[in-house]
Amino acid sequence: MKVRMEFTYRTPKGAEMTCFSEEMKVPKALLLTEDLERTGRLKKITYVDKHDTTWSMKELQRHIEELKTEVHDIILYFDGGFDPETNQSGLGCVLYYKQNNKSFRLRKNALVEELKTNNEAEYAALHLALQELHSLEAHHIPITIIGDSNVVINQLRGEWPCYEFELSRWADRIDAKLEKLGMEPEYVLVSRNKNKEADQLASQALRKIEVVSTKEI
Incomplete structure (x- = not known):
């Protein structure tokens, strides 16, 4: 805050x-x-x-x-990838946070089939991360959201228009989820090189390598 x-x-x-x-x-x-x-x-x-x-x-x-006893100081990384040959998407997210005077890193990915574009996969990866925050019972705090998608970051910032129906639906879902959690987002656009962890998780998901882990750091 x-x-x-x-x-x-x-x-x-x-x-x-x-x-x-x-x-x-x-x-x-x-x-x-x-x-x-x-x-x-x-x-x-x-x-x-x-x-x-x-x-x-x-x-x-x-x-x-x-x-101090609740999840706070959250930094969220997300990335999504779409394979047009298989029509599958790989989603990856990394959450850094603090709780009870300790620091943690949560990593998760997922393979999904209902998406149609890379931009949808990016939005879905962010939504996956927000679902994890819901599971952690994080709420009513600021959050830093970091990604390498110009489309997603700039649309959620309100700097780019969202003409595509599916992307508009995803943006609405993200906004609604953040509002329900009571979180104040700060969106940060980075290069892919600075989003390696989430990118790797998305790639692993496309190779059917599941990753779910929480580690004290």
Whole structure:
């Protein structure tokens, strides 16, 4: 979760001003608050999230402690491939996340037959990853989604139009799933070279090599 800080600063001679910060992650906001408090000039502070909900410092600290036991700091990689000769698609996803002060990596792939294009396979791979997050009971947190598909990333960002009916349906499914999970996505487009893990899983699925694993890292 990200918040912006709104606080009152008072000089030793009593002059006051109200300050507004840029949006930042909660741990950084709390760290800056501690530093401001050491000056003895911080008189009042509140934190506001993207939904304009106001938090006190104690509420944010409690939120951080509760978050440690839940799945958080999620980075999701996805990739899909389509083989026109067999009309099969390979889906691959990798999830990096933290829980109970430990870091994990989840890898999964799947072979499916009902898709018709590579772009559909890319969307389906992302949907597969979101289903895994549902199984992990992850919810109401920011998430970074990384892929090498210009079409999928830019359509989900809202930067490219989605004229094809099937792709539009997939985009709606992704949006609906994220909304149901209460997740705030940040979409990142990378080169295929930086998406090797998910790409390999998709290729393995096309070769009928199933991969399902969760590992502490």
